[in-house]
Amino acid sequence: xxETVTPMKTEASDALSETAQKTEAEKRGRKASKEVxxxxxxEATIDSLAxxxxxxxTMADVADGAGLSRGIVNFHFESKEKLLIATLQHMYDxxxxxxxxxxQKAGDDPAxxxxxxxxxxxxxxxxxxxxxxxxxxxxxxxxxxxxxQALSSSRDNxxxxxxxxxxxxxxxxxxxxxxxxAIALALSAMLEGLWLRLMMGTEDTTRETALQAANAFxxxxxxxxxx
Amino acid sequence: xxETVTPMKTEASDALSETAQKTEAEKRGRKASKEVxxxxxxEATIDSLAxxxxxxxTMADVADGAGLSRGIVNFHFESKEKLLIATLQHMYDxxxxxxxxxxQKAGDDPAxxxxxxxxxxxxxxxxxxxxxxxxxxxxxxxxxxxxxQALSSSRDNxxxxxxxxxxxxxxxxxxxxxxxxAIALALSAMLEGLWLRLMMGTEDTTRETALQAANAFxxxxxxxxxx
DNA sequence: CAACATTTGTTGAACATTCATTCAATATGG
DNA sequence: CCATATTGAATGAATGTTCAACAAATGTTG
Numbered sequence: 113x114x115e116t117v118t119p120m121k122t123e124a125s126d127a128l129s130e131t132a133q134k135t136e137a138e139k140r141g142r143k144a145s146k147e148v149x150x151x152x153x154x155e156a157t158i159d160s161l162a163x164x165x166x167x168x169x170t171m172a173d174v175a176d177g178a179g180l181s182r183g184i185v186n187f188h189f190e191s192k193e194k195l196l197i198a199t200l201q202h203m204y205d206x207x208x209x210x211x212x213x214x215x216q217k218a219g220d221d222p223a224x225x226x227x228x229x230x231x232x233x234x235x236x237x238x239x240x241x242x243x244x245x246x247x248x249x250x251x252x253x254x255x256x257x258x259x260x261q262a263l264s265s266s267r268d269n270x271x272x273x274x275x276x277x278x279x280x281x282x283x284x285x286x287x288x289x290x291x292x293x294a295i296a297l298a299l300s301a302m303l304e305g306l307w308l309r310l311m312m313g314t315e316d317t318t319r320e321t322a323l324q325a326a327n328a329f330x331x332x333x334x335x336x337x338x339x
Numbered sequence: 340x341x342e343t344v345t346p347m348k349t350e351a352s353d354a355l356s357e358t359a360q361k362t363e364a365e366k367r368g369r370k371a372s373k374e375v376x377x378x379x380x381x382e383a384t385i386d387s388l389a390x391x392x393x394x395x396x397t398m399a400d401v402a403d404g405a406g407l408s409r410g411i412v413n414f415h416f417e418s419k420e421k422l423l424i425a426t427l428q429h430m431y432d433x434x435x436x437x438x439x440x441x442x443q444k445a446g447d448d449p450a451x452x453x454x455x456x457x458x459x460x461x462x463x464x465x466x467x468x469x470x471x472x473x474x475x476x477x478x479x480x481x482x483x484x485x486x487x488q489a490l491s492s493s494r495d496n497x498x499x500x501x502x503x504x505x506x507x508x509x510x511x512x513x514x515x516x517x518x519x520x521a522i523a524l525a526l527s528a529m530l531e532g533l534w535l536r537l538m539m540g541t542e543d544t545t546r547e548t549a550l551q552a553a554n555a556f557x558x559x560x561x562x563x564x565x566x
Numbered sequence: 567c568a569a570c571a572t573t574t575g576t577t578g579a580a581c582a583t584t585c586a587t588t589c590a591a592t593a594t595g596g
Numbered sequence: 597c598c599a600t601a602t603t604g605a606a607t608g609a610a611t612g613t614t615c616a617a618c619a620a621a622t623g624t625t626g
Binding site for chain 1 (some may be wrong): 540
């Protein structure tokens with residue numbers, strides 16, 4: 113159902129973190145290109161955030177997770193704070209590219225576009241325990257750190273505007289009564305809330321049930337388009 | 340609109356933290372009853388979580404915020420971890436009592452009950468920057484701390500079951516087509532997502548617009564009952 | 567191609583700082 | 597005067613950062 117939506121570079125980085133370092137990344141102690149090493153450290157940071165949370169994520173844990181020595185992070189990133197910002201930026205870019213690709217693949221039909229955006233949100237490459245946990249770790253610190261604030265909401269202004277536009281179009285073609293802004297806000301908030309459930313719910317909420325809930329919303333809000 | 344829904348003990352604790360310590364709580368250095376002092380420290384903890392985030396919340400900051408000395412927290416609570424657990428438990432109890440009270444005040448009509456539950460979520464005593472920030476701070480750490488997991492989701496199993504029951508009843512009386520479980524999940528997830536927006540959104544999402552979005556959802560999902 | 571030099575990446579120990587916890591001394595209320 | 601609450605300095609552990617030494621790649625020269 114979702115296969116056609118899935119992109120892109122995330123496959124490489126995910127595989128790298130799941131199966132330790134492959135042969136493609138040079139083994140421990142050997143040199144690797146700057147970008148590869150930085151990505152490796154960023155992936156190790158996401159691992160640590162997911163496993164230990166923001167407060168317990170240490171430079172030593174990141175270095176150990178990457179199979180490298182203690183001082184290496186301060187060489188590639190100047191400080192712990194800059195490592196975390198780079199990690200957040202990486203996740204933001206990935207999410208952003210992901211929904212834009214999904215939107216592009218949907219074609220011209222607004223109903224189809226909205227459906228694809230919702231599907232994209234629950235795609236395995238984006239929506240897995242590890243990355244959701246990392247997102248939540250950043251969200252928990254965003255309010256007190258202005259630097260995080262802009263990046264920490266993966267669904268940014270642009271994303272929200274696309275939702276509003278789609279809801280406006282659907283309202284006209286379907287003759288619905290609601291305010292597009294309000295429905296768009298309800299919809300994107302629900303998607304974020306479902307993400308929250310997916311990580312905190314013990315097991316009662318799965319990607320499937322979350323997707324069902326999102327589709328139930330679409331069917332209720334746009335009965336002429338999704339029935 | 341919401342006045343009749345608002346309870347309860349939260350007024351006292353909120354006022355206490357907002358206007359420093361009043362005369363009701365004994366002044367610095369003087370003795371106070373165990374419960375008062377513990378509540379005072381818990382409120383100071385919420386303040387610190389909201390202002391500095393989980394990672395930067397220190398015992399010293401909590402003690403300073405309460406206007407007391409450094410060692411005091413380890414006297415009333417055994418450790419930092421137990422202080423944080425007590426704080427989370429306090430917020431959980433408060434939220435739980437709040438929605439139960441709202442449900443009780445709604446009377447017997449299911450549609451009215453659901454409306455009151457939604458209103459309760461955006462009541463000022465519960466839904467303010469300070470407490471939302473504290474919630475989010477705990478959420479960010481919940482995945483890596485089993486102790487938090489049970490308490491960190493303010494909307495617990497009981498809450499969710501009430502939603503499911505209400506959606507089931509409304510479905511029968513309104514002749515709707517959807518799956519009650521899915522709609523209930525969509526609804527409660529949206530409420531949580533709106534909370535998220537309220538703290539992270541720079542200012543574009545207010546309590547009013549969030550409530551409008553929630554009501555738009557109700558109107559779309561239950562057109563016969565809210566319209 | 568070999569020998570050397572230079573740049574760049576990497577290591578791990580040392581350092582300084584922050585912070586939770588402990589506890590003996592002191593203050594307070596009953 | 598006794599039990600209890602409170603203080604604030606001391607302690608020890610954890611952790612981010614620095615840096616001198618080392619290793620590997622790259623460049624240079626004969």
